[in-house]
Amino acid sequence: METRIGRLRTTILDAPEESGISPQHHATTTIDATSITNTANSSATETSHIIYRSFAHNISNTNWRLFRWFAETSESEILEIGDEDWNPPVPESSFCNAKPITGINSTTMQRSLCPWQWKLNHDESREPKIISEAHCLCRRSRGTSGSFCMPIKRQVAVLKRIRCDPTTGYYEYTRALQTVTVGCHSVLPRSQKASPLAKLYRKTNTVEI
Structure with a gap:
C-alpha cells in the first residue's frame, strides 16, 4: 500500500511469516528507502535492501x-x-x-x-x-x-x-x-x-x- 504524506511517499509492507521480520513491522513499519535489483538471468532471485525507521x-x-x-x-x-x-x-x-x-x-x-x-x-x-x-x-x-x-x-x-x-x-x-x-x-x-x-x-x- 502506498500513501502520500506531504511531499513524502510512504510504503507499508506486509512481511511474510518466514522473513524473520518482527510482528511490529507487519502493520506499522515505514519504508525510508528501497533498492531492488533484478538480474537478467531468469533463475536468479530478486534482492532487496530495505531500511526501516519507526515513527512511534x-x-x-x-x-x-x-x-x-x-x-x-x-x-x-x-x-x-x-x-x-x-x-x-x-x-x-x-x-x-x-x-x-x-x-x-x-x-x-x-x-x-x-x-x-x-x-x-x-x-x-x-x-x-x-x-x-x-x-x-x-x-x-x-x-x-x-x-x-x-x-x-x-x-x-x-x-x-x-x-x-x-x-x-x-x-x-x-x-x-x-x-x-x-x-x-x-x-x-x-x-x-x-x-x-x-x-x-x-x-x-x-x-x-
Missing part, C-alpha cells in the same frame, strides 16, 4: 506536546462575539419556527431556544486533525422571548504543521490557538447600536504563538 517516538512526542499546550490554555476565557461577526445560515431550518417542546420525553434539542448541530472540522496539517464544532441553526430564539441566538466561541490549543524535513521524514509543529464554536445561547437585543467588534479581533481563526 515522533507520534508519541507530538501527542505529549499537544497535551501540555492544551493544559496551559484550558483556562482561556469564552470569546464575546458581536452581532456583526456572525452570519446565520441561509435559509434557516424549519425547526426554528417550531415552538420548544418541554414534555417529559423531549430531547435537549427540542427544548433548546437556540438549537445547533455538530459538524466535524478537518485539517490534515493540524493536531488534532478532527475537531467537533457547533453550528447555530437559528438567528432568533425560538418561542416568544424576542431574543437572538449567538454562538459561544472559545480558543482551543492545537499544533500546526509548518514544514517537513525531506531527509528524516519528520514534521515540525508550532503552537497555535484556533477559535471553535462550542454551542449557542439566547441573548437579549442591545438597547442601542454598539461599535463593531470586528476590528478588535483578528480576521483569521488561527493565531500562531
